[in-house]
Amino acid sequence: MFSTMIQSIVDRFHATPEAIALVQLKGPVSFATLGQRVQAVLGLLTQQHPTFCVIYGHKEVDTVASILACTFANVPFSVVDASNPYQRVAQVQAVHASDCLLLGDSSYQQRCPESPTTHDLASLADQPFVLRRCVERQANDPFYVLTTSGSSGTPKGVKISYDSYAHFHHWYGALLEANASQGTHVNHACLSFDMGILDLVSSLASHQAVCMLPHTFNAMPRQNLNLLTQCGQACATSWFSTPSFLEMMCLDPKFNDQSLPELTLFFIGGEFVSPALIDTLATRFPKATLRHAYGPTETSCVTHAHPIRAIDPATLLSLGLPMGNNRITIETPDGTPLAPGRIGEVVIYGPQVGHGYVPASHPRNVAFGKRHGERYYRTGDMGYLDAQGHLFLKGREDGQVKWRGNRIELCEIETVAAHSPNVTHCAVLPVYQDKTVIDLILFAQLLEPSPHQQRALDEHLRRHLPKYMVPSAYKFLTQMPMNLHGKIDRHQLRALRHESSAITY
Structure with a gap:
């Protein structure tokens, strides 16, 4: 099934070389290019002949080319976004025992130490695309490993076959x-x-081009809109993003079906979706399907x-029935299924479930299992099913939050902050607005409080954390409050x- 999907991308390179594959800030990119x-x-x-590639880049052509090349060649990979410091790249390489680092842009070379396994792709000459058939692969071979945060401060990888x-x-x-x-896309x-x-992959395999919005425009809806409308040959037809980003786009009154008349399908996920956003999108894009x-x-x-x-603003927004061959149950911690309406942990069964975390010793691998020959994953999300089997979420059971579409373990930020030499105590608190995390505030008690040491903590976090995990604000205390158990009183x-x-930088 995967080979058929990937072969459809290979065939597009030969059948329609002049067609647009990507729309980027620098202009459209054809399949030939x-x-x-x-x-x-x-x-x-x-x-x-690498066994595992780490790709370091953002949305450059060579970053996209690396993903496709690894896919065609049956080489598993993990992407580290260019917003991360090299220390993060080195951590990811170590976790996956990677023997190949591909740089999506020459500018990243100055961040990385010289190594025979590090490759500046810009130095490679263009080659005519001659691939006709992809390498044979086994169904359970790893396609990619998506590296996420880990509670120990070390990344962990999710293996997707x-x-x-x-x-x-x-x-x-x-x-x-069908859209x-x-x-x-x-x-x-x-x-x-x-x-x-x-x-990227599913859109190209579904006869779509991909318009890649750069993250430098995250807070610039008009710039994104200009990019979306500049290429008349590739009109936007579908969209997938977090609700936070859509809310940012809706700040521009021109983000509507007059500017984007072909945009008729929105996938919205990654965090809580507000009824107000749904109303706004339904008004601005009345012909669109919102999923x-x-x-x-x-x-x-x-x-x-x-x-x-x-939708009724007073009720939870339904996620409906599972798609494809997925199956959902609500269970107690010991695996007992709960009746409709009872709140418990969301457990997902089926062939989409991944094959665990890297490293294999990671303690969270207990969330994966197999029952009656069917793989399952205990999500840590709390929710319930109604009588029709529709899923409703109620929150998380642990210290994970969703912030700006990224899943973050708060204890990882605290672990890194605690390793700053001048920090004696620290804690991270999420700030909510309408069930959505809008800020992360780091409370810290310093050994030698001063503006210099306060800024040094921020610099320490930026060196050792991905950009999306750096707290948005800091509050420095002379004494951290403690509860009766001697723990920080949150x-x-x-x-x-x-x-x-709070202090921001």
Whole structure:
């Protein structure tokens, strides 16, 4: 099933070389141009025979070419976005025992130490795309490993096999093609996230071009809109993003069906979706289908994509029935299924479930299992099913939050902050607005409080954390409040949040 999907991309390089494959800030990129870069990377992979590639980049042509080349050559990979420091790249390489680092742009070379396994792809000459058939692969071979945060401060990887992704694409690709036989899908997510992978691979396999919005425009809706409308040959037809990014886009009154008349399908997921956003989108894009999307990274991108119709602001937004061959149960901690209406942990069964975490010793691997020959994943999400089997979420059971579409373990930020030499105590608190995390505030008690040391803590976090995990504000305390058990009193911290202004950098 996966081979058929990938072969459809290979065939497009030969059948429609002048057609637009990507729309980027520098202009449209044809299949012919992209194919030359893919073939150049394929040549490198053929010479080097790597067992695992780490790709360091954002949305450059060579970053995209690296993903496709690894896919065609049956080489598993993990993408590290260019917003991360090299220390993060080195951590990811170590976790996966990677023997090949591919740089999506020459500018990243200065961040990396010299190594025979580090390759500046810009130095590779274009090559005519000659690949006709992809390398044979086993269904359970790893397609990609998506690296997420880990509670120990060390990244962990989620292994997604070819077969797992193929089961996802089987139903998701059909939705894209049913919406537009030859359209353009809008990508906002970084390619280091599963949402970015599905934006790229499934769209190209479904006869779509991909419009790649750069993250430098995250707070610039008009710039994004200009990019979306500049290429008349590739009109935007479908969209996948977090609700936060859509809310940002809606700040521009021109983000509507007058500017984007072909945009008729929205997938919205990754965090809480507000009724106000649904109303705004329904007003601005009255012909569009809005789908409420859900699915942990560990279950190959998305398991639910429920059409949103009229909603009651006072009720939870349904995620509907699972798509494809996925099956959902609500269970107690010991695995006992709960009746409809009872709140418990959401457990996902089926072929989309990944094959666990890297390293194999990671303690969270207990969340994966097999029952009656069927793989399952205990999500940590709390929710319930109604009598029809529709899923409703109630929150998380642990210290994970969703912020700006990224899943973050708060204890990882605290672990890194605690390793700063001048920090004696610290805690991170999320700030909510309408069930959505809008800020992360780091409370810290310093050994030697001073503006210099306060800034040094911020610099320490930026060196050792991905950009999306750096807290948005800091509050420095002379004494961290403790509870009766000698632990940091987070309830008191919430009260302290309002007593003085926080520091931002």
